[in-house]
Amino acid sequence: MxxxxxxxxxxxxxxxxxxxxxxxxxxxxxxxxxxxxxxxxxxxxxxxxxxxxxxxxxxxxxDIKKTLLSVGAFLVILVISYAMSSGTDLDLEPFTSKGVDITEATSKYVGAGLYAFYALAIIAIGAMALSGIKKIFNK
The missing domain is CATH 4.10.860 (DNA Excision Repair, Uvrb; Chain A)
Structure with missing residues (x-):
C-alpha cells in the first residue's frame, strides 16, 4: 500500500x-x-x-544551497524584527490588571512576531505582484 x-x-x-x-x-x-x-x-x-x-x-x-539560503533569510528577518521591537509594543495594563503575568520580554517577543509577520507579508505580496507583472509583460 x-x-x-x-x-x-x-x-x-x-x-x-x-x-x-x-x-x-x-x-x-x-x-x-x-x-x-x-x-x-x-x-x-x-x-x-x-x-x-x-x-x-x-x-x-x-538543492540544499537554496534551502539554506531561504532558512538563513528567514532567520535574518527574525533577528531584525527582534532588534526593532522595543519591549513596549504592548500596553501591559489591561493584562496585568486581570492577573495575567506579562513582562516586558513577553511584549518584546510579541512585537518581534508582529514585525516579522508584516515583513514576511510584504515580501509575499511583493513576490506575487512581481510574478503577475512579469506574466503580463512576457505575453
Whole structure:
C-alpha cells in the first residue's frame, strides 16, 4: 500500500472521530472537550511528523544551497524584527490588571512576531505582484 493511501485512511478515521466528538460537544456533553483536545494533539503530531519527513526528504533530494539560503533569510528577518521591537509594543495594563503575568520580554517577543509577520507579508505580496507583472509583460 502506498503512503498516499495510508494517509487517506488515517485522515478518514480522524475525520470521523472528530465529527463524532464535535457532535457530542454540540449536544451538550462538555466532558468530551478533553477527548476532542486529544484528537487535536494527535492530528498536530501527525502533521508535524509528516512535515519533518518531507522537509528532510526534500533537503537531500533537492538543492540544499537554496534551502539554506531561504532558512538563513528567514532567520535574518527574525533577528531584525527582534532588534526593532522595543519591549513596549504592548500596553501591559489591561493584562496585568486581570492577573495575567506579562513582562516586558513577553511584549518584546510579541512585537518581534508582529514585525516579522508584516515583513514576511510584504515580501509575499511583493513576490506575487512581481510574478503577475512579469506574466503580463512576457505575453
Amino acid at each position: 502506498s503512503l498516499h493511501k495510508i494517509l487517506k485512511i488515517i485522515v478518514g478515521i480522524l475525520s470521523v472521530v472528530g465529527v463524532i466528538f464535535a457532535l457530542m460537544i454540540m449536544s451538550g456533553n462538555e466532558g468530551m472537550i478533553d477527548n476532542m483536545m486529544y484528537v487535536t494533539y494527535v492530528v498536530l503530531a501527525l502533521i508535524l511528523a509528516l512535515v519533518l519527513v518531507y522537509v528532510i526528504k526534500g533537503l537531500f533530494a533537492g
